[in-house]
Amino acid sequence: MTLQATIATLLKDGFILVFNQDKLDIVKTAEALIAAGIYNMEVTCRIKKPLEKLSRLRKELPDFVAGAASLIDWPGMLDVYNAAHADDPLPTLQQVVDAGATYLVSAVNFSDAGFAQFSGKVPMIPGCGTATEIVSQYAKGANLCKVFPAKELGGPAYVKAVDPAIHKTISLVPTGGTNAGNIPDYIGAGVLVLGGSFSMIEKATLAKIVEEQDYKLLAQELTVVKALIDRLRKEKYPGLDFGGASVEQISRTTGRDFNVR
Structure with a gap:
């Protein structure tokens, strides 16, 4: 899958699920996402045997956009x-x-060596906590910048405050504490893609999903998230069809640049 096609999928979906549940089947979770109209997921390397799970996912669902997250691109650490x-x-x-990762995500910055090796080849979404980190990582080749931990940094208010400093050019992906209650504020602040984990689902419902391996219920919960994001983005950009627009069209309409050259 090309870099541009992967970014197009992330923009179409508007949501990146952080797969961090060892008790859920990775392929069945991806199928639940597909049923909800979401065609990507990041596999965090904080789960057990992430390479095996990522490789299995790519083998069984080759058209699904599977990223890898929680990467530490610093040899010393x-x-x-x-x-x-x-x-x-x-x-x-x-x-x-x-192992098949089609995009790379980190909670921290990527190194210069990482950018030299993968920038322009595989979409890179580094974790950033300041305007300087956002701009410097973008300048090195980041396609989107993850705001993490979003809740602790200030949530939608932080995004709204930092966006003018980056001239509303770089697409931010808030991750950490995103939920149905603050998604409207994030999208109102200019966010196009949000990251979120299973904690977005009510605890009792998630417990039922995990205990009963109820992937139909998981799909229903994810459908609600997807529908909310789609509705809010349509209201903010009424002339833009995220489902069918190209990366270039989304860039022209929103003013965001995705480092696709």
Whole structure:
């Protein structure tokens, strides 16, 4: 899958689910997303055996856009962590790409070496906490910038405050504490794509999904999220069809640049 096609899918979906549930089947979760009209998911490397799960997902659903997240693109820290967790080490960027990752996400910045290797080839979404990080990571090749942890940074108010400083050019992906209550404010602040985990689902409902392996119920919950995002984006950009628009059309209409050259 090309870089542009992957970014187009993320923009079409408007939502990135963080797969961080070892008790859920990764393929069945992806199928629930598809049933909800969402065609991507990031597989966090905080789960057990992420490379095996990512590889299985790409093999069984080759057209599904599967990213890898919680990546640490800094050899010094990666070496320390993996020395202490030799039984289940964190993979490198190259390893997740080899396993089939079609986009890369981190809670922190990507290194210059990471950008040199993958920028322009695989979409990169680094974690950022300041306007300087957002601009510098974008300048190095980031396609979107993850605002993390979004809730602790100030939520929609932070995005609204920092957006003028980046001249409303870079597309921000708030992740951490996103929910139905604040999604309208995020989209109102100019957000096109939101990240969220299973914590967006009410606790009792999620417990039922996990305990009963109820992927139909999961699809229903995800459908509600997707419908909300679609409605709010349509209201903000009435002339733009995110479902059928190209990356270039979305860029022209919203003013956001996705580093696709």
